[in-house]
Amino acid sequence: xxxxxxxxxxxxxxxxxxxxxxxxxxxxxxxxxxxxxxxxxxxxxxxxxxxxxxxxxxxxxxxxxxxxxxxxxxxxxxxxxxxxxxxxxxxxxxxxxxxxxxxxxxxxxxxxxxxxxxxxxxxxxxxxxxxxxxxxxxxxxxxxxxxxxxxxxxxxxxxxxxxxxxxxxxxxxxxxxxxxxxxxxxxxxxxxxxxxxxxxxxxxxxxxxxxxxxxxxxxxxxxxxxxxxxxxxxxxxxxxxxxxxxxxxxxxxxxxxxxxxxxxxxxxxxxxxxxxxxxxxxxxxxxxxxxxxxxxxxxxxxxxxxxxxx
Amino acid sequence: xxxxxxxxxxxxxxxxxxxxxxxxxxxxxxxxxxxxxxxxxxxxxxxxxxxxxxxxxxxxxxxxxxxxxxxxxxxxxxxxxxxxxxxxxxxxxxxxxxxxxxxxxxxxxxxxxxxxxxxxxxxxxxxxxxxxxxxxxxxxxxxxxxxxxxxxxxxxxxxxxxxxxxxxxxxxxxxxxxxxxxxxxxxxxxxxxxxxxxxxxxxxxxxxxxxxxxxxxxxxxxxxxxxxxxxxxxxxxxxxxxxxxxxxxxxxxxxxxxxxxxxxxxxxxxxxxxxxxxxxxxxxxxxxxxxxxxxxxxxxxxxxxxxxxxxxxxxxxxxxxxxxxxxxxxxxxxxxxxxxxxxxxxxxxxxxxxxxxxxxxxxxxxxxxxxxxxxxxxxxx
Numbered sequence: 001x002x003x004x005x006x007x008x009x010x011x012x013x014x015x016x017x018x019x020x021x022x023x024x025x026x027x028x029x030x031x032x033x034x035x036x037x038x039x040x041x042x043x044x045x046x047x048x049x050x051x052x053x054x055x056x057x058x059x060x061x062x063x064x065x066x067x068x069x070x071x072x073x074x075x076x077x078x079x080x081x082x083x084x085x086x087x088x089x090x091x092x093x094x095x096x097x098x099x100x101x102x103x104x105x106x107x108x109x110x111x112x113x114x115x116x117x118x119x120x121x122x123x124x125x126x127x128x129x130x131x132x133x134x135x136x137x138x139x140x141x142x143x144x145x146x147x148x149x150x151x152x153x154x155x156x157x158x159x160x161x162x163x164x165x166x167x168x169x170x171x172x173x174x175x176x177x178x179x180x181x182x183x184x185x186x187x188x189x190x191x192x193x194x195x196x197x198x199x200x201x202x203x204x205x206x207x208x209x210x211x212x213x214x215x216x217x218x219x220x221x222x223x224x225x226x227x228x229x230x231x232x233x234x235x236x237x238x239x240x241x242x243x244x245x246x247x248x249x250x251x252x253x254x255x256x257x258x259x260x261x262x263x264x265x266x267x268x269x270x271x272x273x274x275x276x277x278x279x280x281x282x283x284x285x286x287x288x289x290x291x292x293x294x295x296x297x298x299x300x301x302x303x304x305x306x307x308x309x310x
Numbered sequence: 311x312x313x314x315x316x317x318x319x320x321x322x323x324x325x326x327x328x329x330x331x332x333x334x335x336x337x338x339x340x341x342x343x344x345x346x347x348x349x350x351x352x353x354x355x356x357x358x359x360x361x362x363x364x365x366x367x368x369x370x371x372x373x374x375x376x377x378x379x380x381x382x383x384x385x386x387x388x389x390x391x392x393x394x395x396x397x398x399x400x401x402x403x404x405x406x407x408x409x410x411x412x413x414x415x416x417x418x419x420x421x422x423x424x425x426x427x428x429x430x431x432x433x434x435x436x437x438x439x440x441x442x443x444x445x446x447x448x449x450x451x452x453x454x455x456x457x458x459x460x461x462x463x464x465x466x467x468x469x470x471x472x473x474x475x476x477x478x479x480x481x482x483x484x485x486x487x488x489x490x491x492x493x494x495x496x497x498x499x500x501x502x503x504x505x506x507x508x509x510x511x512x513x514x515x516x517x518x519x520x521x522x523x524x525x526x527x528x529x530x531x532x533x534x535x536x537x538x539x540x541x542x543x544x545x546x547x548x549x550x551x552x553x554x555x556x557x558x559x560x561x562x563x564x565x566x567x568x569x570x571x572x573x574x575x576x577x578x579x580x581x582x583x584x585x586x587x588x589x590x591x592x593x594x595x596x597x598x599x600x601x602x603x604x605x606x607x608x609x610x611x612x613x614x615x616x617x618x619x620x621x622x623x624x625x626x627x628x629x630x631x632x633x634x635x636x637x638x639x640x641x642x643x644x645x646x647x648x649x650x651x652x653x654x655x656x657x658x659x660x661x662x663x664x665x666x667x668x669x670x671x672x673x674x675x676x677x678x679x680x681x682x683x684x685x686x687x688x689x690x691x
Contacts, residue, residue: 047649096396097656098653101604102653105645108642108646233462233465283462283466286448286459289448289452289459
C-alpha cells in the first residue's frame, strides 16, 4: 500500500494539490509579511479570512458572479484592515491581543452571518481550471503547473510582485524603513502612520482574498470555521520565511506539500492514523526551523506602536 | 512600566481599573445594534446576560467555574509575557495537561482520593510544562520564534487528543457501543474535586485564587521572578548582570505551560470528569487558551488583577449562554461579542497611557528647581 504512494499518478496528484493548497496560505502570509515589515503584527488574519470567505461565497451564491465575490471579499478585507489599522496605529492598542480580538470577531460574525443568511449547506460553481493550449497538455508537468484556477495563479504571481515592491521600489523602502526605525523614517519625512495604514489595509484585503480562494475556488463551499487555524499558520509562515516573500513561498509550499501528502495517504487508505498524519505538517515546520538555525531578525519595530516624541 | 513618582493615587488606580469596564460597556453597545438588526430587544437580551452571569448564587458559581481556567492560564501568561516570551500555546498546553492528568486518574489505583487528585494535578502541571518547555527550549537554543512554535504545538496537541480519544484512551463504553463519541471513561466519584453543593463551583477556583497570590510573590519577591522580569525588560542588561538569559526563557515558557496544564487538569477533575471533545480544541478548553491571554493582558499582566479580569470574561461567556437560550440568538453572536470586548478594552488603554503622561508632565513641573540654572534634569521616566 505504501508503494502506491510512489506511482507517478499519485506523485503528480500530490504535487498538484500541494500547489493548490498553498494558495490561501500564500495570500494571507504575503499580506501579513507586508504588515509585519512595516512593524505591525496582525494575529487577526484568521478572522479576516473567514469573513472574506463568507462574503465571496454569499455574493457568488446570490448573484452567480465569481468576480463579484472576489470584489466583496476585497471590500470586507479592506474594512477589517482599516479597523485594525485604526486600533493599532491611532489608538496604539497592543497589537497581538487586538489581533486575537479581530479573530474572535471574524469567527463569530462569519458563523452568525452564515446561519442567518444561508443556513444550509450550499455549493457554488467556483473558478474553473484554466486550460492553457499547449502547456496544459504536457504530461505530468501540465497537470502540476498548468491546470489550476485563476486565483491560484494570482497568488503565486504575487510573490515576485511583492518581492519587487518591497526591495526595489520607493514604497517598499518606506515600508521597510518604517518597520526598522520609524523615528528615523519620520524625521526624513515618511508618514509612518500612513504607510502602516496602507500595509495593514492591503494585508486585510489579501487575507480576505485568501479566504475567498477557499470558498469560491478551491473548496467551492462555505462551512463555519472552515479555515480552522489556517490564518494562524499563515502568520507563522511569515516568521518561517524570514519576512521575505520568496521565503514565505517556500514555507507555504513545504507546509502544503506535506498537507497534500497526508491527504493522499488517507485517500489511499494507507494505515497511518489520520491524526498522526495531520500532525505531520506542523511537526515538519518546527523541525525545518530548528535545522535552519537562521539568524534572520525580524523588523526591529515590529509590534511597537509609533508616536512622535517617543 | 510606570514612573516611580509622583505615586499614582489610589483614586487614579481605581479609575484606571474601570477603563476596561467602560470599554466592555461600549462593546456591548455595539452588540446591542447587532441584536436590534437580528430583531431582538437588546434590553431583554442584556438583562438575561446579567442574570446568567451574576443574577443568582448559581449564576455566580457558574461564572467562577468558567473563570477558573482563564485565571490559571492567565497567571502563566503573566509569567511568560513578563519574561517577554509570547506564549500563544495555552490551548495545547491545557490539552496535554488534561491528558496527563486523566491518564493518572484512570490508571492509578488504590490511592485515597485526595492523594490521587494531587498526583493528577501534578501530572497536569508536568504535561503542560513539557508542552511549554519544548518551544521554550527551541527558542532559547535554536532561535525558533515562540509565536510560531507555540501555534504549531497547539495544532499538534489537538491531533494528539483526537488520536488518543478515538483510540487508546477511548471510553470502553463508547468502544462497545458504536457511537464512538471521542471521550475518555468517567473518573471515579472519589477522584473528583470537591464541590460547593448544590452548585458546580469546585475547589479549583480556590486553588486558582491562591495561586494568583503565589504568582505575585514569585514575580516580585523571589530571585527567580526578578530574573524572569529582568530578562523580559532588558535581556542585554540582564546578561551583563550575570543572569543566564537562555535558561530563564525556558523557565518562563515552562512555568507558563505548567499553569495552563493545571488549568486543563482542573477542568477535567472539576467539571466534566472526563475529556470530551468535538474534534477541535474549543470543545474541551472553551477557548481558555486565548481568553487566558486576554484576561492576563486586561489585568496589565498583574496576577492579582487577572482575578477580576477572568471573572469579567467568565461572566460574559456564561451570561451569554443564558442570553442565547432566552432570546434565541446563535452562540456565534457571543463569539463576535467576545472579540469586540477584547478590541474595545485593548483600545481603551490609550486613555490610561494619556493619564500616565499627564502625571509625568506634572512630575516634571513639580521638580523644576526654583532658580534658572541649567542643571541637567533627571526625570523619573
